[in-house]
Amino acid sequence: MRQKNELLRAIPSVDRLLQHSDLKSWKEKNKKVTEVIRKVLDNTRSNILSQELELNEEIIDEEIIIKKVIKKLRDKSEPKLKQVINATGVVLHTNLGRAVLSEEAQQAVARVANNYSNLEFNLESGKRGSRYSHVEELLCELTGAESALVVNNNASAVLLVLTALAKGKQVVVSRGQLIEIGGSFRIPEIMEQSQAELVEVGTTNKTYSSDYERAIGEETGLLLKVHTSNYVIKGFTKETTNEELVDLGQKYNLPVVEDLGSGFLVDLDRLRIRASEIEPTVQSCVSSGVDVVTFSGDKLLGGPQAGIIVGRESYISKIKKCPLTRAVRIDKFTVAALEATLRSYYFGNEIEEIPTLRMLSSKQEEIHRRSEKVIAKLKSQLDSDIEIELHSGNSQVGGGALPTTDLPTANISIKASRINSKQLMDRMRDGKPSVIARIENERVLLDLRTVFPNQEESLISAIVGILRGK
Structure with missing residues (x-):
């Protein structure tokens, strides 16, 4: 195992990393590539200097450093404020931006x-x-x-x-x-x-x-x-x-x-x-x-x-x-x-x-029918060991309004043997698009009251991709 000084000397230079083929397209559209490389290399040096345990040679691996650079560039290139699919059933979800504009x-x-x-x-x-x-x-x-x-x-x-x-x-x-x-x-x-x-x-x-x-x-x-x-x-x-x-x-x-x-x-x-x-x-x-x-x-x-x-x-x-x-x-x-x-x-x-009023007034029967169609599409693309069921439930108004009023709804419940409900939720949240749902009794629940009809195919694709391991 190399010593700290050896590792510090072996860190690839900025000029060398700039010549890497994986950064070619990024250099053409992003003027911050050099700055990002420097930040990643500075962070690498700090990690080496502060490391008390045995240092891993991977810390200076050029390919790994390039992946970190590309990840930072990608993160900076994408907006922090993103569109999400609200499958929680909470109509005025404060954390998700409350009312959707007409x-x-x-x-x-x-x-x-x-x-x-x-x-x-x-x-x-x-x-x-x-x-x-x-x-x-x-x-x-x-x-x-x-x-x-x-x-x-x-x-x-x-x-x-x-x-x-x-x-x-x-x-x-x-x-x-x-x-x-x-x-x-x-x-x-x-x-x-x-x-x-x-x-x-x-x-x-x-x-x-x-x-x-x-x-x-x-x-x-x-x-x-x-x-x-x-x-x-x-x-x-x-x-x-x-x-x-x-x-x-x-x-x-x-x-x-x-x-x-x-x-x-x-x-x-x-x-x-x-x-x-x-x-x-x-x-x-x-x-x-x-x-x-x-x-x-x-x-x-x-x-x-x-x-x-x-x-x-x-x-x-x-x-x-x-x-x-x-x-x-x-x-x-x-x-x-x-x-x-x-x-x-x-x-x-x-x-x-107005979407808020439309969602609040949606009938349980209507949500039930939409949910049945989504379930049919999910089952046709997923293995039989994944449990997908339809249950009656209640949506919430949210936003500090009508706190004790429940809105009768239909929930799509998903349970998979190879991935627990928290892992599924985490991957749904980290996906593109990001899907926000909720967990109840170790099952992930999707409430279509707050999912727009034109989002259903994206919702299905996201869940299928996760459960198929893509």
């Missing part, structure tokens, strides 16, 4: 990406316009609100509203609504960031109108209601209604703000969903008299990531003038995608055109 929204984004646009230019007057004007009228017509504003996500929307309307003042909120959303993002911390003072009232399970009223004083800035969209409290409970809060707000001349979180624009009945919890629509909140309502664009709405604020003109106007508004404003792609999404609602085509 075709209309995709086309709208492409149009503004490929051309200049009138983002902040009024074509009628020839003067500067507002980027919010492209969606404000649609939002007002759809929700019944007097005015609207859109920022980059709902957390920003809540922070902006609190900053604009209650900075340095007290905000009264029920103790049972001090929620935490993904990433340990908590309402009390948002309140602190906005420089508003949190005043908790009631108990975890019961809060009355009188609890809010006792907390109102000269320093009170607003009354806040937070919809518990990612959990449900059942049993011995009492929640103050919107109408009761609105009466208090009017009595003491205080704005009432409700953070809906997800934000539905359609009734669950239209989607054929039987929810075990209440999911109010934005329209119902506005009509109840709530002054300001905030909700997400990329959850139940089925659009791009955005924080939507609707409500009374007097309050929205004040929010628009807040300096923080510019820091959290939306870009042209969000404007384009959101406008197209809202237009689907306006013309009554939302369930047919």
Whole structure:
């Protein structure tokens, strides 16, 4: 076994590696080849110098080094943000990007990406316009609100509203609504960031109108209601209604703000969903008299990531003038995608055109039929020792929406003797395309509710390739 110094001297040079035939095509299309080679060689030297055990001669093998270089070049040449097949059955999968845009929204984004646009230019007057004007009228017509504003996500929307309307003042909120959303993002911390003072009232399970009223004083800035969209409290409970809060707000001349979180624009009945919890629509909140309502664009709405604020003109106007508004404003792609999404609602085509709503409303029988066809194709290409079965199951809404509501579905279950379920999942995830599924009872489960029909052949090819060892 060679000593460290010998191995260091035997490392192939950059010039020598550049002449390798396997790098010829890479040199023609990638100007970073020399830089990548140097990084791989530097890493090789570091490994030799830090190695305490016996050093393996393979560490300086030219072919092995070339493979490492090509792998790094390939990794750098491919996008990190990749398309995946979501076979989990979770419709609004936060880790997989939540709502998928409709075709209309995709086309709208492409149009503004490929051309200049009138983002902040009024074509009628020839003067500067507002980027919010492209969606404000649609939002007002759809929700019944007097005015609207859109920022980059709902957390920003809540922070902006609190900053604009209650900075340095007290905000009264029920103790049972001090929620935490993904990433340990908590309402009390948002309140602190906005420089508003949190005043908790009631108990975890019961809060009355009188609890809010006792907390109102000269320093009170607003009354806040937070919809518990990612959990449900059942049993011995009492929640103050919107109408009761609105009466208090009017009595003491205080704005009432409700953070809906997800934000539905359609009734669950239209989607054929039987929810075990209440999911109010934005329209119902506005009509109840709530002054300001905030909700997400990329959850139940089925659009791009955005924080939507609707409500009374007097309050929205004040929010628009807040300096923080510019820091959290939306870009042209969000404007384009959101406008197209809202237009689907306006013309009554939302369930047919918006993928999120289409997936939520898919019937179990339809998913069952699709799954049977996929199973037949899998079995025709795989050995008989691989168990592929169809079972009834439940999909999930995801995205912190309707947490206890299950969507009846059909699951394709796969079990192979030569590879365990975790290994199969790992290889599916590392494939091209990457397939994300889930494991239950030592079987890999595929739920076609969240797999688009045009992805089925790719899904089949990926699984067959893995189980055949290709």
